[in-house]
Amino acid sequence: xxxxxxxxxxxxxxxxxxxxxxxxxxxxxxxxxxxxxxxxxxxxxxxxxxxxxxxxxxxxxxxxxxxxxxxxxxxxxxxxxxxxxxxxxxxxxxxxxxxxxxxxxxxxxxxxxxxxxxxxxxxxxxxxxxxxxxxxxxxxxxxxxxxxxxxxxxxxxxxxxxxxxxxxxxxxxxxxxxxxxxxxxxxxxxxxxxxxxxxxxxxxxx
Amino acid sequence: xxxxxxxxxxxxxxxxxxxxxxxxxxxxxxxxxxxxxxxxxxxxxxxxxxxxxxxxxxxxxxxxxxxxxxxxxxxxxxxxxxxxxxxxxxxxxxxxxxxxxxxxxxxxxxxxxxxxxxxxxxxxxxxxxxxxxxxxxxxxxxxxxxxxxxxxxxxxxxxxxxxxxxxxxxxxxxxxxxxxxxxxxxxxxxxxxxxx
Numbered sequence: 001x002x003x004x005x006x007x008x009x010x011x012x013x014x015x016x017x018x019x020x021x022x023x024x025x026x027x028x029x030x031x032x033x034x035x036x037x038x039x040x041x042x043x044x045x046x047x048x049x050x051x052x053x054x055x056x057x058x059x060x061x062x063x064x065x066x067x068x069x070x071x072x073x074x075x076x077x078x079x080x081x082x083x084x085x086x087x088x089x090x091x092x093x094x095x096x097x098x099x100x101x102x103x104x105x106x107x108x109x110x111x112x113x114x115x116x117x118x119x120x121x122x123x124x125x126x127x128x129x130x131x132x133x134x135x136x137x138x139x140x141x142x143x144x145x146x147x148x149x150x151x152x153x154x155x156x157x158x159x160x161x162x163x164x165x166x167x168x169x170x171x172x173x174x175x176x177x178x179x180x181x182x183x184x185x186x187x188x189x190x191x192x193x194x195x196x197x198x199x200x201x202x203x204x205x206x
Numbered sequence: 207x208x209x210x211x212x213x214x215x216x217x218x219x220x221x222x223x224x225x226x227x228x229x230x231x232x233x234x235x236x237x238x239x240x241x242x243x244x245x246x247x248x249x250x251x252x253x254x255x256x257x258x259x260x261x262x263x264x265x266x267x268x269x270x271x272x273x274x275x276x277x278x279x280x281x282x283x284x285x286x287x288x289x290x291x292x293x294x295x296x297x298x299x300x301x302x303x304x305x306x307x308x309x310x311x312x313x314x315x316x317x318x319x320x321x322x323x324x325x326x327x328x329x330x331x332x333x334x335x336x337x338x339x340x341x342x343x344x345x346x347x348x349x350x351x352x353x354x355x356x357x358x359x360x361x362x363x364x365x366x367x368x369x370x371x372x373x374x375x376x377x378x379x380x381x382x383x384x385x386x387x388x389x390x391x392x393x394x395x396x397x398x399x400x401x402x
Contacts, residue, residue, distance in 0.1 A: 058244045058306065063374070066362075067381040069238025076241065094242070096308040100251075104244035143244070148251045 032183040033174025035135075035160035040190040043086050046200040052090040054097035055144075057083055062108040071109075075188055079105055082189060086196050088205075100148040105140065105195070107188065112137045112160065133171060134163045138187060142195040144205065153205055155198040159191040235279075235376060236287040240299040242306035243384040249391040250307030255400045257311035258344070260304070261319035263297035266341055273325040279375055280329060280368050293322040296340055299383040300390075316346040316400060323355055329375035334364035336375065338382040342390055344400055352399035358385045 059079050061072035083103065084092045091097065112135050138159045143152040161183050162174045170176060177183035199205055265274045274291050277284040286295040297320065304310040324339030337359040344352035360378045365371040390396055 056306070058242045058247065060241065060244065063377055066374070066377045067243075067384065068373075068377050069241065069380050071238075072241055073238050095305060102244075102247065106244070145248075 030163045030165050030180075031170070032177045032180050033162040033164065033171050034177055034183050034186050034190070035162065036173050036175055038157060038159040038190050038194055041193040041197040043193075043196075046086060046088060046197055048087050048200065049206050052088060053099055053101055053146075054091035054093065055083075055089040055101040055103050056095060056097050057092050058102070058104045060104070060106045062106060064110060065108060068109070075107070075184070078185060078188060079107075079192055082192055083196070086200075088196065088200055100145075102145040104143040104145075104152075105192065106142075107191070108139045108141070110137045110139060133165070136161050136163075138191055140191040140195045142192075142199055144199055146204075146206075153199065153202050155195050155202070157191050157194040157198065159187050159194075161187050232281050234276075234283045234285055235372075236285050237295060237376065237380050239287060240295070240302045240383065242302050243388070246303040246384055246388050246391060247307045249388055250304070250309050253309075253391050253397055254402055255309060255391070255397055256316060256402045257309045257314055258304070258316045258318040258400065259312050259314040260297060260301050260310065261317040261343075261345070263293040263320040263340075264291075264322070265293055266321035266323045269321075269323055274322055277325065277327045277379070279327055279372055282372060284327065284376055284379070292325050293320070293340075296320060296322060296338075296383055296386070300387050303384065303387050316344060316351075318400075319343045319345070324357060327375055327379040329364050329371050331366040331371070332364060334360075334362045334371070334375050334378060336360050336379040336382055338379075338386050340386060342396070344396070346400075352396055354393065354395060356386060356389045356393065358382050358389055360385075 057080055059072060059076045061068045061075055063071070080092065083089070083105075089101075089103075096102075138161070140157045140159070142155045142157075144154075145152045161180075162171045163180075164170060175186075177186060265271050274293050275285075276290075286292045288294040288298045300318070300320070301310060320343070321341040322339070323341055324337050326338075327336045328334065337357065339355060339357035341353065341355040343350060360382060362374065362378055364375065
């Protein structure tokens with residue numbers, strides 16, 4: 001019975017993954033690995049501004065560049081908590097703030113088998129796409145507009161989740177996660193932390 | 207013990223029914239809740255338009271009422287999470303974007319209303335197509351100062367496999383709501399009619 005339930009949970013996870021993230025067209029058992037190339041940067045390591053300012057935050061999840069509202073619903077509380085606790089801003093709101101600062105975070109799920117998207121991943125990430133391994137890429141684009149009409153400071157970070165089917169070996173460049181949900185949340189935390197770190201080090205970010 | 211097994215079996219079958227129905231078709235799939243669009247906030251910031259109250263949204267007179275209720279996609283039904291109405295989903299999207307841009311004022315004497323004129327989603331195994339249209343009306347102190355139908359559409363390569371094609375189609379269709387709001391914010395006639 002427990003095996004049946006486990007099988008069901010796997011099926012449910014795969015159905016959930018496909019519906020939310022378009023991750024994998026899989027049947028059967030899969031193991032999920034978060035790529036090791038992009039590591040989490042602790043908030044303590046960010047370069048904090050002398051006088052943090054309030055910011056309005058907008059988060060969007062995309063699948064192949066198109067808004068995926070259902071996936072965004074799943075991740076938005078985590079991303080906003082992470083920004084709120086980053087120490088880079090005095091206050092975070094969904095509505096316009098004093099000074100007009102606006103931070104847009106877009107997390108785009110891209111298939112790495114598409115050449116157009118895959119090229120950006122060649123540096124820093126290595127893949128073993130052969131056989132029964134599928135890798136989904138993620139591009140986090142963070143745009144910070146310090147005030148209305150001001151040019152945006154833009155930062156881009158990349159990440160990946162590997163899914164392995166059956167008895168294929170674990171990828172050398174992946175950390176195994178207990179579930180796809182955990183893999184997605186871990187990947188999101190790491191990729192957003194890397195983007196926040198880059199933003200904090202931009203000379204124009206004050 | 208047998209009763210316990212039977213319960214477990216029924217529970218498992220019930221649990222399986224939801225994802226299997228989704229995988230096999232015949233599922234009811236709600237759109238995701240609207241979230242603010244960065245592009246529309248930026249457009250709104252440069253539009254020079256005044257804050258508005260958001261009035262009623264409903265199906266345009268003469269339009270097929272079914273366009274408001276749902277869309278059929280490969281035996282699945284796509285529905286609005288806002289009162290089961292795509293007109294209300296458009297209202298919610300517009301309100302979300304306008305609030306995020308500081309252009310929503312419930313107490314304003316200028317009211318923006320809308321009538322859904324078009325809503326389609328077609329997900330065959332070659333080219334997917336979606337369209338969305340609405341007539342927007344701006345009334346200031348009882349006088350109509352803007353009335354115009356705006357439309358937007360999308361096409362994309364559509365896969366044979368439903369598990370890939372259906373979510374892609376839904377995402378493409380959903381994104382049209384922000385595009386339509388962006389079209390309104392871009393419209394010179396709207397900007398002129400509702401300038402600050």
